Amino acid sequence: MSTATMDRVEAASAASHLITVTFRIRRFNPEVSAEATWQDFQIDIDPKERVLDGLHKIKWELDGSLTFRRSCAHGICGSDAMRINGKNRLACKTLIKDIISPDKNGVSKPITVEAIKGLTVLKDLIVDMDPFFQAYRDVMPFLVTTGNEPTRERHQTAEDRERFDDTTKCILCAACTSSCPVFWNDGQYFGPAAIVNAHRFIFDSRDEAGEQRLEILNDKDGVWRCRTTFNCTDACPRGIEVTKAIQEVKRALITRRF
Structure with missing residues (x-):
């Protein structure tokens, strides 16, 4: 089997593990509007990846203006705390597979992501600490x-x-x-x-x-x-x-x- 063929087989195998997930993110930019809005992003991602990986994919491939904090990405620094599906979690410790749930038609519901409550939102998922x-x-x-x-x-x-x-x-x-x-x-x-x-x-x-x-x-x-x-x-x-x-x-x- 040629190298090109092997590469195609490996790519197809990797893609077979991906699922399509919608991230519904609460966006806020004081330079644009005084009101926050929800924005949907649809990405293909391995369910064993983390919410932080999904946010990276959105920022790097779909919308570079998305703003959030993260540092170590291993649950030690605590900088990426946010509300995910209505609960406070660390994005770097939350696996996609643990929070997706299908609706009555078997389609995965959107993963909602917003800034933590009680602190002033500066932009998107960043609050004044x-x-x-x-x-x-x-x-x-x-x-x-x-x-x-x-x-x-x-x-x-x-x-x-x-x-x-x-x-x-x-x-x-x-x-x-x-x-x-x-x-x-x-x-x-x-x-x-x-x-x-x-x-x-x-x-x-x-x-x-x-x-x-x-x-x-x-x-x-x-x-x-x-x-x-x-x-x-x-x-x-x-x-x-x-x-x-x-x-x-x-x-x-x-x-x-x-």
């Missing part, structure tokens, strides 16, 4: 100690480390905070992500600023605004028990034991 990161900075997300700097690492037992292990997984994607109805209604609320990162240091046995962080979260826009809807836990792409962490911070505020 400044309020989110300001809340994060406000809870002092760093180790605070007094005395002389040690000459070796600060020791900690495995049990002490396990106490806050879950909340060290946060990648600051804002999926939890932008899924919170309290945050939607009032952007002044610290939000789940900030509380999770406060939890990580409040319960760290090496840290000495737990009381200070608790007072910050005792504010009217702090931890007591949580209504325990579990949206944040459901939205977290890292599987953090966000609602549980918030409840532990509330308990620490009441008992002053942490």
Whole structure:
């Protein structure tokens, strides 16, 4: 078999795995219109590919003006959080095959993609993350100690480390905070992500600023605004028990034991 024939066979085999998918994307460009609109793009893609791959295909082959954030593409940087089929997800971790569903005629329904809620949309799928990161900075997300700097690492037992292990997984994607109805209604609320990162240091046995962080979260826009809807836990792409962490911070505020 000639090389050209083999190439055609391989191309045909690769194409046989592709399906036609419609991406319905909520577009917004303040330089064009004050209103957002929905736009459909139809592409052929392997169902084992990710939503991020589909967005790349649209941007690179169909419409270069499509705007979204992404970096590592491996679920670590958290920059490509968006609402996909009505749920907060990371585009780089969401497989096409897991979210397509046929209608009554057997045709796949469009995959809807839009910016996360509660934060100002700057363009297409990009939101202004400044309020989110300001809340994060406000809870002092760093180790605070007094005395002389040690000459070796600060020791900690495995049990002490396990106490806050879950909340060290946060990648600051804002999926939890932008899924919170309290945050939607009032952007002044610290939000789940900030509380999770406060939890990580409040319960760290090496840290000495737990009381200070608790007072910050005792504010009217702090931890007591949580209504325990579990949206944040459901939205977290890292599987953090966000609602549980918030409840532990509330308990620490009441008992002053942490």
